[in-house]
Amino acid sequence: MEKLYSSKAPEPVGSYPHARRVGNLLFLSGIGPRERGTKVIPGVTLDEKGNITSYDIEAQCHSVFNNIKTVLEEAGSSWDKMVDVTVFLTNMKADFPTYNRIYAEYFKENQPCRTTVEITSLPTPIAIELKVIATI
Numbered sequence: 001m002e003k004l005y006s007s008k009a010p011e012p013v014g015s016y017p018h019a020r021r022v023g024n025l026l027f028l029s030g031i032g033p034r035e036r037g038t039k040v041i042p043g044v045t046l047d048e049k050g051n052i053t054s055y056d057i058e059a060q061c062h063s064v065f066n067n068i069k070t071v072l073e074e075a076g077s078s079w080d081k082m083v084d085v086t087v088f089l090t091n092m093k094a095d096f097p098t099y100n101r102i103y104a105e106y107f108k109e110n111q112p113c114r115t116t117v118e119i120t121s122l123p124t125p126i127a128i129e130l131k132v133i134a135t136i
Contacts, residue, residue, distance in 0.1 A: 009070045010034035013123050018071045021136060026077050028132040030088070033063035034124060041126055052125045057095040060128050061102040068130055077134045082112040084133040092118035095127060 003017040004026075012018065012029060019028045034041050043059025046052060069079050087103075089095050096116070103114075112132075122129050 004071075004075045006071045006074045008036060008074065009067045010036045019075050021075065024136050026072070026075050026081075026132075026134045026136050028068065028071055028130075028134070030122075030129045030131045031064060031067050031071060032122065032124060032126040032129045033060040033067065034126065035063070039124075041124065044125055044127075046125060050125065055125075055127050057091075057098045057127055058102060060126060061099055064128050064130055065102075065106050068132055072132070072134055075136070077136045079106075080110040081136070082110060082132055082134045084113045085115075086131040087114065087116040088119050088122065088129045088131075089116060090119060090121060090127045092116070099128065 002021040004019040004021060006018045009018055009031065016029050018031070019026050032041075033043075041060070042063040043056030044052060045054045072078055072081070087099070089099060099116075
């Protein structure tokens with residue numbers, strides 16, 4: 001089992017790798033829309049205490065999909081080799097229609113299995129996070 005760390009994707013917020021390779025399978029840790037080297041989250045406005053005052057789920061979706069693509073490619077895989085995607089949303093009712101529309105744009109050709117789950121919160125002030133399994 002090989003631990004993989006991306007030099008381009010946002011740094012993990014805990015003690016874990018971006019991905020692990022086991023045989024010809026690649027397991028990605030949960031990845032969100034943050035930008036590497038900063039605490040910037042595309043589409044998110046925070047108040048002085050770090051609380052979310054507004055967010056744009058569309059901007060976060062594009063950013064998280066790009067971050068996933070980056071990790072996949074650096075690990076020797078690619079977007080079309082995803083076989084399973086777990087999506088965590090913090091506001092299913094408000095965000096699912098936009099997320100689902102954008103997801104369909106990114107997954108026109110490859111359609112991996114997908115599970116979408118609503119959760120109360122994520123470790124950083126983000127509205128979406130993906131966990132992916134792909135082949136190499």
